[in-house]
Amino acid sequence: xxxxxxxxxxxxxxxxxxxxxxxxxxxxxxxxxxxxxxxxxxxxxxxxxxxxxxxxxxxxxxxxxxxxxxxxxxxxxxxxxxxxxxxxxxxxxxxxxxxxxxxxxxxxxxxxxx
Amino acid sequence: xxxxxxxxxxxxxxxxxxxxxxxxxxxxxxxxxxxxxxxxxxxxxxxxxxxxxxxxxxxxxxxxxxxxxxxxxxxxxxxxxxxxxxxxxxxxxxxxxxxxxxxxxxxxxxxx
Numbered sequence: 001x002x003x004x005x006x007x008x009x010x011x012x013x014x015x016x017x018x019x020x021x022x023x024x025x026x027x028x029x030x031x032x033x034x035x036x037x038x039x040x041x042x043x044x045x046x047x048x049x050x051x052x053x054x055x056x057x058x059x060x061x062x063x064x065x066x067x068x069x070x071x072x073x074x075x076x077x078x079x080x081x082x083x084x085x086x087x088x089x090x091x092x093x094x095x096x097x098x099x100x101x102x103x104x105x106x107x108x109x110x111x112x113x114x
Numbered sequence: 115x116x117x118x119x120x121x122x123x124x125x126x127x128x129x130x131x132x133x134x135x136x137x138x139x140x141x142x143x144x145x146x147x148x149x150x151x152x153x154x155x156x157x158x159x160x161x162x163x164x165x166x167x168x169x170x171x172x173x174x175x176x177x178x179x180x181x182x183x184x185x186x187x188x189x190x191x192x193x194x195x196x197x198x199x200x201x202x203x204x205x206x207x208x209x210x211x212x213x214x215x216x217x218x219x220x221x222x223x224x225x226x
């Protein structure tokens with residue numbers, strides 16, 4: 001199965017720690033997107049990246065959150081000094097070079113802050 | 115303090131009936147629309163998409179209708195099955211960006 005792979009599936013952190021969420025896009029896909037979902041709500045866009053470039057980070061909080069998609073390896077969403085309000089499901093999606101294609105999602109990382 | 119959660123609208127249908135899930139989108143500049151199905155504990159799964167130059171598109175057991183005049187999108191599922199039970203989201207993509215704007219979702223419950 002060459003779908004979008006996210007890990008870990010579940011992540012527990014204490015307030016003040018760092019959380020790192022990883023996403024490997026589908027084979028052949030060069031665009032990666034991160035979304036956040038609270039219970040009973042739709043997904044909210046955070047950031048859009050291509051290899052080594054952040055294209056749109058309009059949905060990212062200004063502090064503590066960062067994302068990267070290096071030339072080699074998975075995309076990383078990093079949350080520093082986590083707070084209780086960061087608890088959510090974080091989903092990664094990818095799409096091919098041609099933008100007129102649907103985004104395909106991974107099964108997410110559920111982040112819980114103690 | 116007490117927290118108030120949002121409750122998704124729910125559509126309950128009998129197995130074998132047709133289901134219609136509606137969505138109002140926000141931006142008249144949006145030119146690409148997608149329906150996703152999300153099962154508990156999983157990511158959104160692509161169902162069907164439609165571009166703004168069309169008003170109807172059919173897939174296997176699913177049909178999407180687009181009414182640009184009133185900014186309305188619907189998903190029709192024929193002969194609904196228990197496996198169709200999930201939360202369904204519409205998403206819009208505005209032409210000059212690549213981010214998806216998701217609707218609030220509808221929970222579909224299929225009973226025998």
